[in-house]
Amino acid sequence: MAGFFAGYGAFFRQFREQFETTGAIAPSSRFLAAAMTRFLASRAAGAAPVRVLEIGPGTGPVTDCIVRQLRPGDVFDLVELNGEFVQILQHRFEAEPAWSAVHSQCRIVQMPIQQFVADSPYDFVISGLPLNNFPAALVREIAEAYFRLLRAGGVLSYFEYMYVRPVRKLLTLGAERRRIVEIDDIMAGHCRRSRISRDSIWINLPPAWVQHLRKND
Template identity: 35%
Template sequence: MQHRAKPAGGGNGSGPSATLTFFRQWLKNPLSVAALSPSGKQLARLMVRELPDTAQRVVELGGGTGVFTQAMLDSGIKPEHLLVVELNEELHKFLQNRFPDVGVVCGDARELATLIEQQPAFAGAGPVDAVVSGLGLLSMPRTLQRDILRAAFAVMPAEGRMIQFTYGPVSPVPRETLDELGLTVRRGGFAWWNIPPASVFVFQRSRSKPIPPVRRGG
């Protein structure tokens, strides 16, 4: 069963309301907002198809204006089983208005375990199945990358995966950091029509057994 969220301000997440909100935040702080405009639907499909078929409880880091959030809801993830973390206060409010049935928190991804425990629908329910990230890892220092990855994998089981996009052709996380954290990475797809074009990468623990993605819609 698909769950569709209500758009905010008369928009659908990809119209003027969402784009203007996103661009305004980029103007305020271009280093913390990874792009000039929200991600496109092609990239959202590539991200969501990397979720394992058994994924039920998912955390999204850097929700932006909700392009990935909507795609996950459309794929069958229940609103009450989705937690969106957004550090930018204005984008956080935008997401809350657009997705009233989804848990949306304003917080730091490095404090993910604490943020999860503060949510009634997630607290005490065990590890989450996957983390979907719209954070700009490519522009972050390695220490921050490491802390975010460590926080993400601390709330997932051994077979958990983090799905990340980047505007470069290679992984945004260097090999040295992956080796330090015991992680592997594979490329999941390339969104040619995104502005700018983007690659999808999937991070997993080195000792975990790969689970092939099955959400191949689109």
Template identity: 30%
Template sequence: MRKPSFIREFLSHAGQVGSIIPSSPFLTRKMLPKTIPWHKMRQIAELGPGTGVFTQSIQQQMPAHSQLYLFEANANFREMLARRFPSCYMLGDALQLGEVVSASGRPFDLIVSGLPFANFTETIRNRIFDAIHESLTPNGIFVAFQYTLLLRPQFQTHFSMIDIGYTWLNVPPAWVFKCKKRCV
């Protein structure tokens, strides 16, 4: 099987694939900075890893005892990721976060998202945001990028905002939302 291309997958599955090219190294550094307390990250999830740009960086920074779960809806990307990152657990739907927490008995310390939330209906977005919030540890971190600030109110409804950053050095340029679990 040939390696899936972002352009081909974007054209075939525009609702799932948010861009025609993978994220840049600049966006990767903005999403996954050295300031994340990596030594405390025992259970990590990545939603919408695509070709694994963030996955590679996560694996380089996470402790050896950590578990990394990849949630990718696109079957072609999922197959490629399974070959490229055999030590990761592979699932098809971000709404399965709670199932992993139940099965492992441990919530996630870090959830990283490349999901194109703007492509989803408000109902689906809220279901995913709820699943993320419920699956995080009390001090858990949620990091996501988007190509617009229009969804900022939905992020703020579900999470305490830590930081909103921006990088021009990505195609297209992207906003990075670094959030903490809102404890009620």
């Protein structure tokens, strides 16, 4: 419980200081975390080991679900840009039993995801990045990185807060509206081509959709 409040406090502090890259006032709820990891959790018993990439884990609410689903031989990489969040994640891998049990299978990398290069593609890419806060050109780069890092047949899961882009398109003007429209076009295009399901998570602050996309080539 102390770890939860420490993580919540750090998240709120980073929201105030670095809203553009934090993007929420609270960590993801356990319901959102469960939805983000449901394809990983649905693996058949005895399935081959998998490679998992989490992008923008923050203080680790989704990470906590992932580490509990790892099996022997799985590989789990985390890419996080925020230095304070990296320190929190490192501490959790050292201090929390469920995390430390798989520490040898995990790696934290501090860098922008568009600069990250992997030695092999991933079976699951799970992203908590606040895409609506970024310039449209950066969103395009990030989306390209998602699919570059995903193996053929692999699943990308990411969330977005409900109705944010439609509301912003109605309430904003000029360059800001053009930015939101372009982001919407970029991500809607990927969803049209690759989406396999969408979950609605109402018990979250704010409520969110989780988009699940499969790489087809």
